[in-house]
Amino acid sequence: MLIIGSSFFYGFWNPVYVILPFCLTLLGWRGAIWIDSADGKQKFWRLVCTITLLLLPLLFFKYTNFLINDFLLPLVQFRSVSESEKYVDLALPLGISFITFTLISYVVDVYKGLFQIEKQVKWLLGYILFFPQLIAGPILRPSQLLPQLKKNQPRHRRLWITGLTIFTLGLVKKLIFADQISRTIDPIYAAPDMFTSWE
Known part of the structure; x- marks a missing residue:
């Protein structure tokens, strides 16, 4: 229920971007399992690889407009580009920085042994999409929120x-x-x- 409600909340702004937190969460979940199955230096390099993959969508959405419109086009045309001539106008997905850094916090905690890997992706998705903190934060450690989500509360x-x-x-x-x-x-x-x- 939490995942459905949070997805609706997230998708209300732009339904197309709802897929983004799902894909990032799946990547973070698989990355944490991959990290946990290694030892030593291999474990460290798997962490670096997972964090890099998690950061790629954030970097893409944050810097594509600047890179193409303000850097590459003026370089090719040898003049500045006006607002009407801009070729790329990507909207920054809601909470992408928050989602990315929350997942990085999760994989780093798994790497350090501070938190056990989450066996079911639905719990991690509920943690990432938890709508009261999705937009404004703060970034909670997995140990602060995940156990509360899993706790079987009576439904009175x-x-x-x-x-x-x-x-x-x-x-x-x-x-x-x-x-x-x-x-x-x-x-x-x-x-x-x-x-x-x-x-």
Whole structure:
């Protein structure tokens, strides 16, 4: 349920990019198993290889626009490129840095022996996609969150009602109060020099 809800949350921005955390998690999971099956220097080089592979999508999405539009095109055309002439405009996937560094933290902990490899990929995926921390963090060590996800919690009706009540109150605060206040505040932030401190 957590994976489905978190995937919906992640994909709400751009459904195409939902595949990215799944692929990265699968890569991190297999990489940790691969690292754990080696010893000595071989174990270290497997860690380096896994971290490099995990960083490649992050580097691709972060630097492709710059590399092509701001570096290669001006070099080929011998002039600067205007905004309308830019050939590549890749959107940076939501939370890609967070996902990448969380998975690196997992494989490093497995390498150091601080955490056992996760036998089932679904638990690691739940850890990576955990939506309350997916966008803003912080990066939690696997030992801080994974055992809590695996713990078999009783499913009482009272807990569901309490959770839905808290969620509804938060939604009401956002829709009724925050959105209304933002209508007043947004024009001030848009042109702060037009207002005095008393307005």
